[in-house]
Amino acid sequence: MAGSAGAGIAGLPGSIDPALLLELWSECDAPGCGVTQAEFNEILALAGAVHNFGLATGAVVSRQQQAAYLRSLKLGDLVLARACASGNERAWERFMVLYRQPLTRAAIAITGSETLGSDLADQLYAELYGLSTRDGARRCPLDSYRGRGSLMGWLRTIVAQRYVDHHRRSHREEPLEELDAPAREPEPEELPADLAVLKQAVAEALCGREAEERFLLATYYLDGLTLQQIARVLHVHEATVSRKLHRATESIRKQIVKNLQRVGLSRRGAEEALGADPRDLDMNLKKLLQKSLPDAFQESDAR
Amino acid sequence: MKPYSQLDIHPDAESLNAFVEEALDERERVQILSHLAGCSRCRETIYLVQEAAPVVEAAPEVPEPIPAPPSAIQLGSWLTNWQLAWIPAAALAAILALVFFMHIRRVDQGTEMARLAPAPAPQIQVAATGLEQQEQKAALAMKPAAHEAARQAPLVNTKATQPSMADRSLQGDLFASATPVAEPEATGQVQAAKTEAAMPSSTSGARIPVTDAGQYRSGPSVATWQQFPSAQQTPAVAAREAAQARARVMADGVGASRSQNAVAPAPQYQEKSVPMGSLEITDQKRLAGILAVYRAKTTGLPSGLTAIATATAEHLTLAIDRSGALFRTEDSGTNWERVDTQWSGRAVLVRALKAPGSNAAGSSSSGGAEHGIISTASDGASAPAAAFEILNDQGQVWFSTDGRNWKAKQE
Numbered sequence: 001m002a003g004s005a006g007a008g009i010a011g012l013p014g015s016i017d018p019a020l021l022l023e024l025w026s027e028c029d030a031p032g033c034g035v036t037q038a039e040f041n042e043i044l045a046l047a048g049a050v051h052n053f054g055l056a057t058g059a060v061v062s063r064q065q066q067a068a069y070l071r072s073l074k075l076g077d078l079v080l081a082r083a084c085a086s087g088n089e090r091a092w093e094r095f096m097v098l099y100r101q102p103l104t105r106a107a108i109a110i111t112g113s114e115t116l117g118s119d120l121a122d123q124l125y126a127e128l129y130g131l132s133t134r135d136g137a138r139r140c141p142l143d144s145y146r147g148r149g150s151l152m153g154w155l156r157t158i159v160a161q162r163y164v165d166h167h168r169r170s171h172r173e174e175p176l177e178e179l180d181a182p183a184r185e186p187e188p189e190e191l192p193a194d195l196a197v198l199k200q201a202v203a204e205a206l207c208g209r210e211a212e213e214r215f216l217l218a219t220y221y222l223d224g225l226t227l228q229q230i231a232r233v234l235h236v237h238e239a240t241v242s243r244k245l246h247r248a249t250e251s252i253r254k255q256i257v258k259n260l261q262r263v264g265l266s267r268r269g270a271e272e273a274l275g276a277d278p279r280d281l282d283m284n285l286k287k288l289l290q291k292s293l294p295d296a297f298q299e300s301d302a303r
Numbered sequence: 304m305k306p307y308s309q310l311d312i313h314p315d316a317e318s319l320n321a322f323v324e325e326a327l328d329e330r331e332r333v334q335i336l337s338h339l340a341g342c343s344r345c346r347e348t349i350y351l352v353q354e355a356a357p358v359v360e361a362a363p364e365v366p367e368p369i370p371a372p373p374s375a376i377q378l379g380s381w382l383t384n385w386q387l388a389w390i391p392a393a394a395l396a397a398i399l400a401l402v403f404f405m406h407i408r409r410v411d412q413g414t415e416m417a418r419l420a421p422a423p424a425p426q427i428q429v430a431a432t433g434l435e436q437q438e439q440k441a442a443l444a445m446k447p448a449a450h451e452a453a454r455q456a457p458l459v460n461t462k463a464t465q466p467s468m469a470d471r472s473l474q475g476d477l478f479a480s481a482t483p484v485a486e487p488e489a490t491g492q493v494q495a496a497k498t499e500a501a502m503p504s505s506t507s508g509a510r511i512p513v514t515d516a517g518q519y520r521s522g523p524s525v526a527t528w529q530q531f532p533s534a535q536q537t538p539a540v541a542a543r544e545a546a547q548a549r550a551r552v553m554a555d556g557v558g559a560s561r562s563q564n565a566v567a568p569a570p571q572y573q574e575k576s577v578p579m580g581s582l583e584i585t586d587q588k589r590l591a592g593i594l595a596v597y598r599a600k601t602t603g604l605p606s607g608l609t610a611i612a613t614a615t616a617e618h619l620t621l622a623i624d625r626s627g628a629l630f631r632t633e634d635s636g637t638n639w640e641r642v643d644t645q646w647s648g649r650a651v652l653v654r655a656l657k658a659p660g661s662n663a664a665g666s667s668s669s670g671g672a673e674h675g676i677i678s679t680a681s682d683g684a685s686a687p688a689a690a691f692e693i694l695n696d697q698g699q700v701w702f703s704t705d706g707r708n709w710k711a712k713q714e
Binding site for chain 1 (some may be wrong): 320330331339346347350356705
């Protein structure tokens with residue numbers, strides 16, 4: 001039995017405690033999906049190695065960290081997905097029983113159209129089954145599932161991504177793109193001097209914001225989500241979102257005032273400049289929120 | 304650096320799903336958030352996933368408590384948790400204190416009434432002469448008859464002889480009138496058809512009709528009067544009531560023989576109905592006095608100064624401020640009227656006392672009005688309800704019955 005030895009993959013750091021592998025093996029119904037213990041060990045080793053057991057790349061992973069990471073995985077879903085990806089018929093039967101109807105319903109809910117949702121779900125089934133090939137090899141998206149989060153959630157995310165991409169491809173000429181494209185730069189010569197100073201101060205104030213603050217500003221001001229919707233995304237209470245948003249805007253305002261004072265304005269002048277035209281400030285916020293991100297996060301069409 | 308933090312690369316579906324399902328550690332979560340802040344495609348994706356997910360999976364969590372050091376939790380949390388509770392707790396304590404205070408005052412009053420209740424009978428005998436004595440004898444002769452009637456027919460008129468609270472409050476003055484002889488026309492009539500019962504008189508054995516509530520209201524008997532708590536009669540009151548009784552006897556010429564046909568109310572009625580009306584009136588006046596005193600001592604008087612001495616009797620409250628000015632109010636301290644100085648020196652003390660010719664007894668500084676209800680109910684405006692004294696800084700005393708006009712009191 002292969003489980004007696006620590007699992008490891010050539011080229012990937014670390015080996016997993018055999019006792020842990022045996023324990024995890026006994027907890028999930030891998031044989032029911034036609035997966036052997038050796039295959040199970042390899043699946044876990046790969047799942048852990050891809051994300052370095054949840055740690056930063058290059059970090060040394062202890063046995064405890066390995067155990068904690070592997071125990072956090074959805075092992076049943078992971079085994080089923082990998083068994084399906086390897087073409088195991090028993091696994092496919094189980095997959096179809098468990099996920100076909102829910103996935104179709106999710107696709108209809110995401111697209112808002114029964115026809116489009118069903119088409120999207122069927123297309124995804126075809127891909128999952130490995131009908132598509134690349135370089136002559138059978139290719140299955142389930143290979144990329146590593147067990148972090150549920151398999152059903154992963155499937156929903158795949159459907160959502162494809163629907164968004166489908167929508168973008170078919171609606172390029174519509175104003176939706178304005179959300180993505182950077183706001184048009186005003187003509188420099190038309191920009192008043194005081195507004196240029198204000199713009200620079202706002203840009204500097206936004207650059208140092210934390211990721212969560214920028215996410216809140218984007219969801220609330222750019223996407224127009226309600227506090228309740230944002231709270232659902234972040235799994236926090238609605239009041240928490242409200243408080244953080246208020247704190248973020250206040251902090252940005254203070255930072256802008258400081259920036260304006262640094263370039264020579266008095267505090268009163270800075271306050272007046274900040275409150276002179278809220279619409280300009282709002283437009284600047286909308287634009288600079290995207291521009292404030294590092295280049296690595298700049299969005300472009302992935303397709 | 305993660306793949307999704309590279310240019311032109313989005314987080315994979317697993318990372319986004321793990322973000323939605325909170326399966327990422329803080330480091331990866333921040334990376335995803337950083338990407339989401341600038342990527343509307345991925346934001347749209349997670350919005351759609353969130354919307355499509357079952358509600359039970361996306362139930363919002365209760366906000367996490369703010370972490371604090373253990374020592375701060377032990378010491379600070381108690382105070383912190385009680386900060387908002389202080390307000391209703393204080394209000395509740397104030398209400399309880401007021402209720403307790405009112406209860407104590409009522410119990411004290413009831414105790415005093417009970418102690419004074421047996422007193423009227425000998426007082427009346429002392430005060431009454433001639434026809435009065437005959438009336439007293441007749442009235443006293445009614446008592447056994449009434450008790451006998453109640454004993455023999457206890458169920459016939461129990462309900463009828465227990466008027467409602469409204470009846471009792473409306474006729475508090477009649478209860479207090481203490482008419483020793485029942486009205487002649489009230490001794491029969493309607494009740495005979497309904498509730499007439501054989502009630503042997505103690506003297507003649509005649510049939511005495513059992514009273515009902517309406518009859519009782521028209522003229523309570525001596526038995527009622529004797530058990531009336533507010534009948535803490537002083538000799539003056541007893542004499543006044545005896546005079547009323549004499550006048551009625553002389554008017555109808557019935558005399559003592561009528562006592563054989565006198566109405567005999569049930570004892571239960573007397574015990575339950577008597578105190579209610581007077582207590583309600585007393586409470587209102589007491590509260591008005593308390594309120595006036597409270598206002599004088601807290602919010603101050605029209606002079607801008609707070610009161611150093613107060614006195615309350617009936618509906619009237621007097622207060623002396625720190626400058627020696629006297630103010631009076633009849634509306635619980637809402638409006639104060641300054642009284643012209645009619646005394647020498649500086650007034651330092653005001654007190655309420657029993658007015659001449661009345662049973663009223665006021666209270667000084669404590670804000671309570673302990674005077675009896677008789678002066679209000681039966682005497683009406685015939686005698687002043689209260690009297691006040693002012694003491695100046697030289698020990699001299701001035702006297703007034705209305706708080707406006709003061710006269711030097713002769714020793």
